[in-house]
Amino acid sequence: MSRITGDALNVGLLKRVFQYVKPYRSIFIWSVILTILLAVVAPVRPLLIEYTLDKYIMTGQYSGLLNMTVLMLVLLVLQSVIQYSQTLMTNTLGQSAIRDLRINVFNHITKLRLKYFDRTPIGQLITRTVSDLETISDIFSEGLIAMIGDILQVIAIIAVMFYKDWQLSLMVLLPMPLLMLATSIFQKAIKSAFQEIRTEVSNLNTYLQEHITGISIIQYFAREDQEYLKFKKINSRYRDANIRSNWYYSIFFPVVEIISAMSMGLLVWYGAKSILNRPLDVTPGTITAFLMYISMLFRPIRELADKFNTLQMGMVGAERVFNVLDTKEVTPNEGALAPEKLTGRISFKKVWFAYTDENYVLKDISFEVKAGQTVALVGATGAGKSSTINILNRFYEIQKGDIELDGIDIHQYELSYLRKNIATVLQDVFLFSDTIFNNITLNNPDISMEEVVDAAKKVGAHDFIEKLPGGYQYNVMERGATLSVGQAQLISFIRALVYNPAILVLDEATSSVDTETELLIQRAIENLMTGRTSIVIAHRLSTIQKADQIIVLDKGEIKEKGTHQELLKIDGYYKKLYDLQFNSVGISN
Structure with a gap:
């Protein structure tokens, strides 16, 4: 992959952006045609005014004034219609292309490995998929096509000026090198400012996302004032970056106006002198037309600098967005196996796994x-229990060994099929800001309301859902804020049941609920486990005594295996955990 620099003239990067224009080729072509028409029409009005002044007003022949006025009005209306159509077309093109690109980015992000999210702030990804993509849309609406139009207009105006009077044209363009120098300096300065703005926007979004999500922790520990001061600093850096960019604009635009005034001054001086010396060659109409040309010439040149910077900002945004798309940390979906039914037989064979390098968290x-x-998987925090579940779901890939499902390596299964057949109920239940029904089905159209209700009854959650306003259409708000921990947990059980998985994983599913809710959840768990292979992660040893097999993990290694009674007889690691837990319970009582 070629290195992306964020340069507005990076042809490779522009080609990638314009790949998303291909489906809208007709809109793009019409945008270019209308842009060319605008450039061609632009010099006509000064020519008509020049002709009217010299032909009718200066000679006292007012009979043709009405016709010329009507003609200029028609031209003005035509120019307005073309401008409206061109603006509409370019904006439609930009928004359509960005819609497709945003879908592509979101689809790519959802397929990235969890390892990528472990080191990438969520706020940064939000910036990439929202504000950075908006800057790319400006490439079409305010950047490249608009720049082409301005360049064509400048060429058309200069061509007409030289056609009318090359000496007068040279005099008008005499200050142009100063404008080019000022534009060059401005572009370099503003590019640096824009890159700083994009960085600070990303920092701002990251900070906001993390601290609003963790607002309860901030309030629990009374850190509001300290976090306010941190946010104030980040916000100030963002403000300062914007002020710097505005400062560059506040210098550049007056400089352009001064250079424009110099051209007008030279025009008036040289034009007046020419009228006196060669009245047949330079007329008042010519001077008037040239005054209009100066205004029409400097406006697009001034805007060219602005639009060039818009293009640069779009390229900076494109660089960031394509860096996300170029991330190769996608779980490979090389398997194609999707049998009609799985029995749920699981085999781990000499599996080694590390999150980073060779710092193995699971060993043999x-x-x-x-x-x-x-x-049941038991052990202290960090023993490797959750890691075992993560690699079974292929959220992370193992370094050594094999994991088999029904005697077949898990890599041979189609990825979505594998994960659909492994339902995981976590301790920290995540609910979306949506209805209970959609949180259960995850918007899967194949799951009916009847199936959801039936599963809710089996879990024992139907009664409490029916009592909520709207029942299954009740909106639980963000992260299930309007439900209790136990209610949210029951909804997660229904979600697992309606997908009818071959394997059920319970990751500390009852640790955060009261005793009464725990009894309800235990009955729900029994219904869920019926006829399924189940993996239970639990700190409360009382919840796993009926397990067919208990695996004791410590520092990524299996220390003991067996049933509850077998492990107690060994008088080893499990027995110590059991005695320690139940003695502490007895003391507390």
Whole structure:
């Protein structure tokens, strides 16, 4: 992959952006045609005014004034219609292309490995998919096509000026090198300012996302004032970056006006002198037309600098967005196997796994779970219990060994099929800001209301859902804020049940609820486990005593395996955990 620099003239980057224009080729072509028409029409009005002044007003022949006035009005209306159509076309083109690109980016992000999100702030990704993409849309609406139009208009005006009077044209263009120098300096300065603005926007979004999500922690520990001061600093840096860019504009535009005034002054001086010396060659109409040409010439040149910077800002945004798209950390979906039914037999064979390099969190793990059995994973925090679940779902890839499902390596299964057959109920339940029904089905059209209600009854959650305003159409708000922890947990059980998985994973599913809700959840768990292979992660050893097999993990290694009674007889690691937990319970009581 070629290096992307954020340069407005990076042809490779522009080609990638314009790949998203291909479906809208006809809109693009019409945008270019209308842009060319605007450039051609622009010099006509000064020519008509020159002709009217010299032909009718200066000679006292007023009979043709009405016709010329009507002609200029028609031209003005035509120019306005073309301008409206061109603006509409370019904006439609930009927004259509960006819509497709945003969908592509979102689709890519949802397929990235969890490892990528472990080190990438969510606020940064939000910036990429929202504000950075908007800057790319400006490439079409205010950048490249508009620049082409301005360049064509400048060429057309200069051509007409030289055709009318080359000496007068040279005099008018005499200050132009100063304008080119000022524009060059401005472009370099504003590019740096724009890059700084994009960086600070990303920092601002990241900080806001993290601290609004964790607002409860901030309030629990009374950190509002300290976080306010941190935010104030980040916000000030963003303000300062914007002020710097505005400062560059506040210098550049007056400089352009001064240079424009110099051209007008030279025109008036040289034009008046020419009228006196050669009245047949330079007329008042010519001077008037040239005054209009100066205004029409400097406006697009001034805007060219602005639009060039818009293009640069779009390229900076494109660089950031394509860096996300170029991220190769996507879980490969090389498998195509999707049998009609899985029994749920799981085999771990000498599995080694590390999140980073060779700092293994799972070391030489081997065990087998027969179809329909329940296996429990126990151990201290950091022992490797959740990592075992993560690699079974292929959220992360193992470095050594094999994991098999029904005797077949998990890599041979189609990825979505694999994950649909492994339903995981987490301790920290995540609910979207949506209805209970949509949170259960995850907008899967294949799951009917009848199936949801039936699953809710089996779990024991139907009664409380029916009592909510709107029942299954009740909006739970962001992260399920309007539900209790136990209610949210029950909804996660329904979600697992309606997908009818072959394997059920319960990751500390009852640790955050009261005793009464825990009894309800335990009955729901029994219904869920029936006929399924189940993996239970639990700190409360009382919840796993009926498991067919208990695996004791410590620092990524299997220390013991067996049933509850077998492990107690060994009088080893599990027995110590059991005694420690139940003695502490007895003391607390």
